[in-house]
Amino acid sequence: MQNFVVAIMPFYGFNVLDALVLNLGAVQRGLGRSAYFRVYEALENRYPGGQVDRFEIPNEEVVGYLGEEVYRKLGEDGLAEVETYVTDKDVIIGRTSPPRFLEEISEFGVVKEKRRESSIKVRKGKPGWVDKVLITEAEGGNRLAKVKVRSEMIPEPGDKFSSKHGQKGVVGAIVPEADMPFTAYGLKPDLILNPHSIPSRMTIGHLLEMLTGKAAALKAEVMDGTPFNEVSIEEVRKILKAYGFRPDGKEVFYDGISGEKIEGEIFTGVIAYRRLYHMVAHKIQARARGPVQILTRQPTEGKEKEGGLRFGEMEGETLIGHGAAILLHEKFLEDADKVVELVCENCGVIAINDKIRNRKYCPICKGSKVYPVEMSYGFKLLLDELKALGIYPKLVLADKV
Template identity: 55%
Template sequence: MKTGVFVNGRLMGFHENGERLASSLRKMRRDGELDEQTNVAYNKRTNEIFVNTDEGRPRRPLIVVKAGKSLLTQDMVEKIRKGELHWHDLVKKGVVEWLDAEEEENTYIALEEGNLAEEHTHLEFDPVSILGYASAQIPFPEYNMAPRVLMAAQHTKQSLGLYAANFNLRCDTRGHVLFYPQSPLVRTRVYEALGNERRASGQNYVVAVLSYHGFNMNDAVVLNKDAIERALGRSEFFRTYATEERRYPGGQRDHFGIPEEYVQNYLGPEAYTELDEDGVISPDTDVFPNAVMVGKTSPPRFLKEISALDVESEKRRESSLTTRSNENGIVDAVILTESPSGTKFIKVRVRKMNVPEIGDKFASRFGQKGVISLLVPQEDLPFTRDGVTPDLMINPHAIPGRMTAGHLLEMLGGKAASLDCSHKDGTAFSGNTEDEFEDVLRSHGFKPTGQEVLYDGKTGARIYAKIFIGVIYYQRLHHLVSLKLHARSRGPTQMLTHQPTEGRAREGGLRLGEMERDCFIGFGAASLLKERMIDSSDKTVELVCADCGSLGVYDKIKGRRYCPLCDSANIHEVEMSYAFKLLVDEMKSIGINPQLRLKDRGE
């Protein structure tokens, strides 16, 4: 049976022997006759060959193996060290080739050169190369469950650090910068090769695996208040606001400046006190929620025809740039420039210092995330015989169920690194071992297990338990409680449904959903349910005709109520949800005529 040959997913023809064709194409690629980006995959089950040359394929390099021997010789390695041989030379010679996911199905890859056999086709450069960018920076990933490694990779993306060295010159919409970021004591070779210590995103904490009066149950963490006052985990939050003098059809345009009193929606003179004469705020000015930073007026939304007799001045509306309704800070920079269309353009950057507080989120590099539940003064925390108090206390129950043994291993490695003043290697499959960390601890007079005797900070009494204490890299994540805190008594409503708006940014209401409603029904709290669903939401009083059941109207000129359908004056006021009234109107629009049957209360 002939083999189907596909090039970039399109059938090009058939061949007598697919396996021989695939191997000859690969030989041509290694000899330089075919482009190095070409990949050939042979599917034995379906008897098809797939040749891929298109873009967007993830590919990774592997060393070619022939007859059980690697083509990368020791002489080549020495030449590479001396700079006589380069990467592209190895690819041209066919010593190294890039494979995509499909061609990798035809390979048998050895992890280490010592394990090579006749049947192997390729050799890994390093076992760590099976991991991606984020996973390769996590120390000891082979000691943890896969979901925890995945979670740790996500936390790495959410961590606060020095995201750019020129952050003070940039105008990112939002950005976080950590004070005093530190390089991890236990790091991977990938982390070093990428130079990520120059963009560190965490700090080394002294951590004790210890329960503290129940405050760190359910993944909560207890932090040392004095350490926070020494700037542990402290960060700065930047937000950039922008506005421009837009042009409109008809020659009208926006104007920067302090609005006049006759402007529509004028905010009052006190709202513009911080602005300079040009209507723009100065740097280093404190701003509060809804504070005006750039005064601006715009033409009215709906233009009316101006007759010759209409000599009144042009009406304008207030459209100043203000801070968000739930954020405050200090004006960090004001940038005046021009937009591509030639209009005036202003950006205002506001900064706010965020000191760790109860509710802020922290995580180690092993998916062990938690929020601060308590800040304890240093004098009340447990201490070792040397007077060392932990910066953070994690609950012992967080370790065994999640099987993050790497967390304990990094604590041990961090402690060893602190004692012999050297970084430790946590690279996957090839880093330092537990025995090496234990030898360092033993040589400095510590228990090799990492456990120590602690004393109660309040009573001074010895705690009769072996407590595991070490140094581990913790990250502060950008889920700050100050950016999530939200409450509302009254506020804006949607124009369509008359119900409160949704979301913190729009000063939205707190939703009482279906499940909460079911709880109130089960409890029998009818009045509370009515208050939440009607009074605090979209209560409205509508006129209903008692004769035909349709909605009535009120004629303001004649001062009478009547039914537009049957002209009856038997009209009653009915309290209902505006969403229900909207439903009735929408049913009418598709030709359904719902009728409301009225009864007296209690019937």
């Protein structure tokens, strides 16, 4: 929660539809900055046979060794040092585990234990400083390590801010201080709010807080903002007037880009804003090709699984409506689950492609009159499921137009 100097005015379309405009100068001075914490945990498991996991810096002999670079943030105990900067390329809890199967006995009759790498890395896109490192005991007496990583979140376009009155919005632009509108006193707002956010929502408290905040800032005094005591608006107006401001809170502004006077007075005041949890840095995602589901071979969904953005039935329908056949083909086949299957001309079933014996034949008539057909894997799966139900789906081949 921080007090922002807010002006209620449009700004070159950058604050339409509940978007907010921030002052870059204010952001660089620390406005709206917050910390994001994430805790990573790892256990030293005990296995039957007396073998244990170990927190340590893995050496080259460990199976799955990630390279010296990756472990350079670790201290002697295998845990990252406090206040070091770590990214997704760094291990923060170094750990090795015993081999899954006992290795065969070497010629000297000793079992050479080859340990496995099982370290914990920083999550992708969540770099930060190691804030705290803790070793404790988990249930069952195993050693438990916890490492807390602190990320500094600097406001950027797409981050969410709100006042106490539910006037929430997303940053649409962070404008250089020189381009911000200014008053005759040279004051520039920290945040510009769109006037359309006010009448329909009737958040009178927002306006009252701005006005009272302005008076309190001028007087350098704390004023009561709770609904339990009446703060007379007349009193607030008197204070503003006494300090040479208009009692209605409006001020004349000059355009920071053209330097021209802006027509109409602009309501300006001081109000508490808070940063909300939703931040673009945690949501931004893009993929070209990537992981697919094993059953359908279609791209996975969701950010955690590096998924694609769904181009659904309704979106496909719009392409049909526009007659965009090639784009439709691209979105539903090329970008999704395209396969080329062999189909028997006589029986209309998917044929067998025996790559070892280099033979292509039909599973029913054993004939070799089979032809490649482009289809979606989802359709091939449907054919398989119908066959499993005892239904014979027959494809009729025609010449490709």
